[in-house]
Amino acid sequence: MPIDAxxxxxAGPRTGEISWTPRDVQLYHLGIGAGSPATDPGELRYTLESRLHVLPSFATAAGARPPGVISGLSVPGVEVDLARVLHGGQRLTLHRPIPVQGRASVTSRLTAVYDKGRAAVLVLRTDAAGEDGPLWTEEAWIHVRGEGGWGGERGPSIRLDAPAGEPDRVVERAVRDDQALLYRLTGDLNPLHADPEFARRAGFERPVLHGLCTYGMTLKAVVDTLLGGDVTRVRGYDARFAGVVYPGETLRIRMWRREGEVRVAVSAVERGEAPVLTDTAVHVQWHP
Incomplete structure (x- = not known):
């Protein structure tokens, strides 16, 4: 079996050091679609160094390190074909706001390997800490098609009850044709997002957008729409990647305001509202 659970x-934890500058933050923000209209004061919070705030989802790209999907496949006992790998979900917990410029030590390790029958799911946890203490904790759920069925633990369900009632807000966000090419400059060089031949081998008609790009676009929409642009009100963010997005499509983002969180559902408009993000919640601090 290619995966030896x-x-x-x-395998012991892997540790390293990362650093980032305002330019890295700006590139990430541009990669998730910030900056349009370019002179909008709300957009300048993400693009102009003199006003810069850090969207919490930047944690997934800080230090231009390989994302959880790629990092999780470099663990001893895991030898799989990258074309069979998908990012299944992401969980982020913020311990304090991310500074515009900083350094951190990061520690990563696999915390679980689940047998889903037709697939295996690897759970990679990464903790980041700066000089003043913990910064964030993230978990990446890595879905490997065709690698289940060995009789291992199935693992917990990450499904949430569907939010009741009409959403409080609905917005649409266009995905640029070149968005994946720009976003990959933040460090995620998986050829699935740029190489048509590789994408076809993986079962897609053409390269798909990074799940973490959709993840960032969605969080930005929530912050801008319901949190007044205040990134410090985000405490955590969980999402399940239910389907792909193709560059050039439009995301429809539905938001339900709840106690302590915003429930979110994202779909691709041009493909009959095909689900993109489900079981998604942004944990927030509401102002009194």
Whole structure:
């Protein structure tokens, strides 16, 4: 079996150092669609160094390090074809606001390997800490098609009850044709998002947008729409990647305001509202 669960889980944690500058933050923000209209004061919070605020989802790209999907496949006991790999979900917990410029130590390890029958799911946890203490914790759920069925633990469900009632807000966000090419400059060089031949081998008609780009676009929409642009009110963010997005499509983002959180559902307009993000919640601090 290409995945040796016992060996992968026994592997020790990997540690490293990362750093980032305002330019890295600006590139990330541009990669998720910030900056349009270019002179909008709300957009300048993401693009102009003298006004810069850091969207919390930047944590997934800080330090231009390989994303969780790629990092999780470099663990001993995991030898799989990248074309069979998809990002299944992401969980982010913020311990304090991310500074515009900083350094951090990061520690990553596989915390679980689940047998879903037709697939295996790897859970990679990464903790980042700066000089003043913890900054963030993230979990990437890595879905490997065709690698299940060995009789292992199935693992918990990350499904949430569907939000009741009409959404409080609905917005649409266009995905540029070149968005994946720009976003990959933040560090995620998986050829699935740029190479047509590789995308076809993976079962897609053409390159798809990074799940973490959709993740960032969605969080920005929530912050701008319901949180008054205040990135410090985000405490955490969980999402399940239910389907792909193709560059050039339009995202429809539905938001339900709840106690302590915003529930979110994202779909692709041009493909009959095909689900993109489900079981999604942004954990927030509401103002009194």
């Amino acid at each position: 016992a060996k992968a889980l026994a």
